[in-house]
Amino acid sequence: MRPLAQRLQPTIRVRLTLVYGGLFLVGGIVMLTLTYLLAKNNIQPDRPAGVTAVQIERTAAPGEANPATPAPGKVYTSRQAVYTANQTKGMLLKAREDSAQQTLDSLLTQGGIALAVVGAAALGLGWFFADRALRPVHRITETARRVAHSRNLTERIAYTGPRDDVKELADTFDMMLERLARAFEGQRRFVDNASHELRTPLAINRTLIDVAVRRPGAGEDVRRLGESLLIVGDRHERLIEGLLTLAGSENSVVDTSPLDLADVGAHVLDQAKAETDGRGLTVRRALDRAPTEGDPVLVERLVQNLVENATRYNVDGGGVWLSTRRSARLAEVVVANTGPVVPAYEVETLFEPFRRLRSDRLRSDRGTGLGLSIVRAIATAHGGTVTAVPREGGGLVVTVRLPSAG
Known part of the structure; x- marks a missing residue:
């Protein structure tokens, strides 16, 4: 099982989508900012420093010194008129400034909404085009998966796209x-x-x-x-x-058929009965159904090697235990025996060809040192695993797990 940090990493399709969407959003933000600055420079009015004098034409009424509104027929200069004119012009300028600010605010608001909508659409399009760009890679992956599962090395990708x-x-x-x-x-x-x-x-x-x-x-x-x-x-x-x-x-198994590890185990124990009885070994079996699929000859050889290994590397009057069971999606066969104490650090080396315990390396009557190597090779060819642990008091416990049938 992969570590949590690796499982949380985004896939290449997600990364490509984020890159496409991110580039579009950055470009949109830059364009919106430039549009805002250009619009601000063009529609924002310049405020004057002040009005010094205004000429107003009107006909003055008798006794009127400071008319509030201009009238035709009379030209004169008045402080009140200047103040009124400046106030009027300031109101006009403020109205223009408010209108310009509202326009800029509307540009930012509507532009931001449009950018968000189009950005979401860009992410969707990025997801789609990333899938199109990665489709040849998916094809390669599917072909590799089919070859790995079907063991058909004659299949080819035969990609006919552009030379890239x-x-x-x-x-x-x-x-x-x-x-x-x-x-x-x-x-x-x-x-x-x-x-x-x-x-x-x-x-x-x-x-x-x-x-x-x-x-x-x-x-x-x-x-x-x-x-x-x-x-x-x-x-x-x-x-x-x-x-x-x-x-x-060591080659992959091509021709498989349904079989039960319990039946295989019973058959192997019956064949080994003469040897186990001759050494006074006590054989105990617990054979529950363990359906699987595989090459019957190789699976029988796997169980036979386990039993022979448990019998050969045992002590006179010892014991051999063989059990089969079905666990979740696995079919298991477990073989344990009494015998010499096996150091934990030497267990893994027993699965290497011609490797035996130090006390047995000089004895040729104990076998060739290939039994557990063959067991691992057969289990791997069937998509299974083999584990071994030292048994308390001496001996070994070997567990083979194969994919369960049905």
Whole structure:
């Protein structure tokens, strides 16, 4: 699960939308500011410093010294007339200033509303065009997801757009798929050829040694030598079988069928009954339904390796526990055993090929060191996981989780 800080980060589509909308809003604010300043300079009246004298024409009435209003027929200068004229002109100027301010305020208000509406529309258009711009990338992502889930390396993006960065990315991805397909095909052919070329000579050697040992005139030394060679040959066969299985199981599983881990576990325990009884091991099973899908041969090999590992690395008279269950969307198989104490820091190294506990590295009769490596490879090929923890008192508890069916 991703950290919270990563999950809260906006996607590239959201970032592109914010960039488009932000650039438009900044441009709109700049345009609105320039329009406001230009309008203010053009419609704002200049206030005069004052009026010094006004000539007013009128016919003066008898005895009137300071007429309040001008009249035609008489030209004279009066302080009252100057005051009245200045007051009238000030009122006109104030009216013009109020009208200009109202115009500027209206420009700001209506322009801001229009900018907000168009800005919201710009965000919507940015969201739409960001999706159009990222559509080729989505196509690449969908193709990669289908290849990862279907394991079909023959599928290609085949992008036919203009030669730009997106087409270069798509062509590079197609080239990578082509190389992966060739690599997997080469590995599959190698495993098939090696399986035939390695098993056939070992089978012939086993037959020849068995014939030589069973001859009527074979001496005791020949029989002992033959038995030793058969033991060595058997170990080589198991080693080669493990390597071939490991190489084959690392590829993705293509052909799957429904199966139940409980049935597989019961079948494996029945096959291992002779070996567990021979060592006096107590086997306990708790097999609940655990439906999954996979390659039946590989899944059986997975459970078989777990049981063989629990039996081989055990103490005489010890115990082996095998349980299966269904948990949420997972089918689980758990195998535990008694045995030597496993240090916690060495648990992870047991899943590496040819790695065993220090006390078992010099003993060839304990196996090839590939059992848990094969288990992890098979589980990974089926989309599952493997975990192991030391068991209290000695031994190991290995848990395999596979995707549940249904």
